[in-house]
Amino acid sequence: MPTTTAANINRPIDPLDLQSYPLAWKVVAVLIGTLFLALSSYIAVPLWPVPVTMQTFAVTLVGAVYGWRLGGITITAWLLQGALGLPVLAGGAAGVLKFVGPTAGYLFAFPLAGMLVGWLVGRGWNGHRVKLAFLAMLAGNALCLVLGAAWLAVLIGAEQAVMAGVVPFLLGTVLKSALGAATLNVMVQGAKRIAQ
Template structure:
């Protein structure tokens, strides 16, 4: 059996904390995949995944936020049932909703970069609300642009057809998720790890 004979190279304290939080947030992203909350007058219920993508950027920052989402995608790729409908496998990562999945790390990175303005983490509770709203709206746009764009290419649909099927039903839910993300960080109950 192959063994490593070199001496152990310990992981820095600050990095251990971020790895653990990134891994647990990735897990949570998978665990909430089956949960949906109905909203009145809308065919599509709220799912919590995009909310946790926002929170990954807000609470883990521009480096560990995207890493956390990549962990989620990797865990799904090797077959853990973390994608919607409790599925997994590389197939989902190129399937109909793949555009959405690949947009998550980009959106989390964008949110982290604009809110923390660098790799040094700040408390997002101190960020002004208008900035938070516009950043999260921008991230939502990125997610939907990539999600519908990829679906349109993959399934040979016109862009408007893809928008109708893959985006329009979900818009009311998105606005609620932005409000929820802001309420959560403003409550100050969960803070980023500051090194």
């Protein structure tokens, strides 16, 4: 029976082992990831000026599972799809104007958040240690809130940006981070069973 060593706990987690696959498989993984991100965008509670969606859950999970490089590429590809007019953003929205409106800061934060989570997971903040995985997800979500509110502050002022673009999302941020950490843990445990 395998034992859990410090080296195994801290090793980068890649449940899909994407780095060992050829480029064609990585392209397929990016397409699947963009589909997952698009579907997460349709799970929304409409609030103004920024809707509550499952996008940050998907962004942080893609970063965690794909790693910081491929995760960043996947999230950027999804945003490019939205900019080109595909209905993949919150509630099926699309178009270049979304990247200059109230949600622009959040959108531009998504690749950075996914990359941050992927980077942390690669340094042991992974599903082997659920508390650290939760903190990694929380860090990604917090980065989205900070950058999103910073852009929103340019449009409506700092105080209003915090009240409209951060405060309503704090509970959801914690819940989505916990869900992301739990999902990552399940994936890690599944990968461990397959490897045995």
